[in-house]
Amino acid sequence: MTSILGIETSCDETGVAVVADGRRVLANEVASQIDIHKEFGGVVPEIASRQHTRVISQLTRKALGIAGIEIPDAVAVTRGPGLMGSLLVGLCFAKAIAYAWNKPLIGVHHIEGHIFAAMLCDSPPEFPFLALVVSGGHTQLVDCPAPHQYAILGATRDDAVGECFDKVARLLGLPYPGGPSIQKAAEGGDPQAFRFPRAMLDAPHLDFSYSGLKTAVLYTLRDDPGAKDRLPDLAASFQEAAVDALLAKTRQAMRETGARRLVLAGGVAANRRLRERLLADIDGDVFLPPFAYCLDNGAMIAAAADSRLRHGLTDPLTITPDAALPL
Amino acid sequence: MNAERTLELISPSSTATERLGEALARLLPEGSTVALYGDLATGKTCLVRGMAAHFTGKREVHSPTFTLINEYRGNPTLFHIDLYRLAGPEEAVELGCEEIFDSLNVCAVEWAERAERLLPDRCIRIVMRHAGNDRRAVCIVNPGLLPEGWEEALRRAVAVLE
Numbered sequence A: 001m002t003s004i005l006g007i008e009t010s011c012d013e014t015g016v017a018v019v020a021d022g023r024r025v026l027a028n029e030v031a032s033q034i035d036i037h038k039e040f041g042g043v044v045p046e047i048a049s050r051q052h053t054r055v056i057s058q059l060t061r062k063a064l065g066i067a068g069i070e071i072p073d074a075v076a077v078t079r080g081p082g083l084m085g086s087l088l089v090g091l092c093f094a095k096a097i098a099y100a101w102n103k104p105l106i107g108v109h110h111i112e113g114h115i116f117a118a119m120l121c122d123s124p125p126e127f128p129f130l131a132l133v134v135s136g137g138h139t140q141l142v143d144c145p146a147p148h149q150y151a152i153l154g155a156t157r158d159d160a161v162g163e164c165f166d167k168v169a170r171l172l173g174l175p176y177p178g179g180p181s182i183q184k185a186a187e188g189g190d191p192q193a194f195r196f197p198r199a200m201l202d203a204p205h206l207d208f209s210y211s212g213l214k215t216a217v218l219y220t221l222r223d224d225p226g227a228k229d230r231l232p233d234l235a236a237s238f239q240e241a242a243v244d245a246l247l248a249k250t251r252q253a254m255r256e257t258g259a260r261r262l263v264l265a266g267g268v269a270a271n272r273r274l275r276e277r278l279l280a281d282i283d284g285d286v287f288l289p290p291f292a293y294c295l296d297n298g299a300m301i302a303a304a305a306d307s308r309l310r311h312g313l314t315d316p317l318t319i320t321p322d323a324a325l326p327l
Numbered sequence B: 001m002n003a004e005r006t007l008e009l010i011s012p013s014s015t016a017t018e019r020l021g022e023a024l025a026r027l028l029p030e031g032s033t034v035a036l037y038g039d040l041a042t043g044k045t046c047l048v049r050g051m052a053a054h055f056t057g058k059r060e061v062h063s064p065t066f067t068l069i070n071e072y073r074g075n076p077t078l079f080h081i082d083l084y085r086l087a088g089p090e091e092a093v094e095l096g097c098e099e100i101f102d103s104l105n106v107c108a109v110e111w112a113e114r115a116e117r118l119l120p121d122r123c124i125r126i127v128m129r130h131a132g133n134d135r136r137a138v139c140i141v142n143p144g145l146l147p148e149g150w151e152e153a154l155r156r157a158v159a160v161l162e
Helices: A048-067 A084-100 A110-119 A161-171 A178-184 A213-222 A232-255 A270-283 A297-312 B014-025 B044-056 B089-095 B097-102 B112-118 B150-160
Strands: A003-006 A014-020 A024-031 A075-079 A105-109 A129-134 A140-147 A149-155 A261-263 A285-287 B005-011 B033-038 B069-072 B078-082 B108-112 B124-130 B136-142
Touching: A003 A048, A003 A084, A003 A110, A003 A297, A014 A048, A014 A297, A014 B089, A024 A048, A024 A297, A048 A084, A075 A084, A075 A297, A084 A105, A084 B069, A105 A110, A105 A297, A110 A129, A110 A140, A110 A261, A110 A297, A110 B124, A129 A232, A140 A232, A149 A232, A149 B078, A161 A178, A161 A213, A161 A232, A178 B014, A213 A232, A232 A270, A232 B097, A261 A270, A270 A297, A270 B097, B005 B014, B005 B150, B014 B044, B014 B136, B014 B150, B033 B044, B044 B078, B078 B097, B089 B112, B097 B108, B097 B112, B136 B150
Parallel strands: A003 A075, A075 A105, A129 A261, A261 A285, B033 B108, B033 B124, B078 B108
Antiparallel strands: A003 A014, A014 A024, A129 A140, A140 A149, B005 B136, B069 B078, B124 B136
């Protein structure tokens, strides 16, 4: 058995996990700041480094204890992209323990981590595949021809889809985080009640745009005084528009690349409507990440690192974080 | 030209707002901070996309609401900060905003009111509001940082025919 310690500190969450053989999660600890600060439209109380610094040691000790592993075979850590201060905490910590244990260090791209969350199951996807990465900070279609080879086929030109959920939730007076609250509000609503735009559907490229959808909801609330009383319809119609655009570009990308497998990744992968629609409308095998590994976590970083280790892709202790690391 | 001057413009479209950002970027001295104020969907990110086009030659700007700080590498590098998710200035300090404000790079800050007291004394303030249909009212407060002729240059940017 190969056990890998995975550390993720690129943004709000401090994640530490132990994964065996790239797919079996022995421990997955996440210190999130969402729960304690839901009240104010998505505030992160102590972003950045201080919170990560405070919890990372104890979280690591806890994860190793739960996993029953004294010293793992390698130490994996998110190298970027993300907040410089936050990345530094995780990377410095990872370097220190890799050095102390004399184990290989593996730097992982945050998005590669999200894609590898789909490997944390009994029947993981084989390469090649197409990945749809959807989260608060990212909306990307990534061609994955072979392990650790990536080509970004399309990305958002403005807001990420997860961010759009959060901002629309705020416009609708729904609590943070917006994804789950819109999903809940949409239950029983008519997804065709309001006609919101699906941006760039007819464009030849594979990019997304979610800024106009947010604006359209805002205009509807401004111009249609009765709209606010039809919350389920509004939420369902918004959700449908957001999901439609993802579906359309994903189908287009699968046609163009000839991909037969689709891997969904990122926090918005937890959205039930998106999952249903992908399973129903995508021509090919659809791999959905387990709910537990959709949001930022250390297990996905360890999963990606396991494959990197098997491909001989380890890093020297001199690597530095990169806030704008390209995939 | 050291006196504070205010210019009110109406931008008819997101394309015009982008052009305004581009025109503004051309006028900005080294190390400038641009503080952006305005509700959701008033065009703040759009304006920054225009700025990035000038500094980096690319329009690949995405909202930093979740990522908090985006860096667009160019000459100079443009730091795009979004304080929407922050509760106050202490968190902006944690985030490293002061270092960025003090650097020679250009910085654009969305939801700047969340860290008002951290902003440099002489920063350019831009307030954006909805003005009916797709129009946005853009109010630019220049504390004497922009060169002579700035008003005309910015007015021209939003006036160009679509």
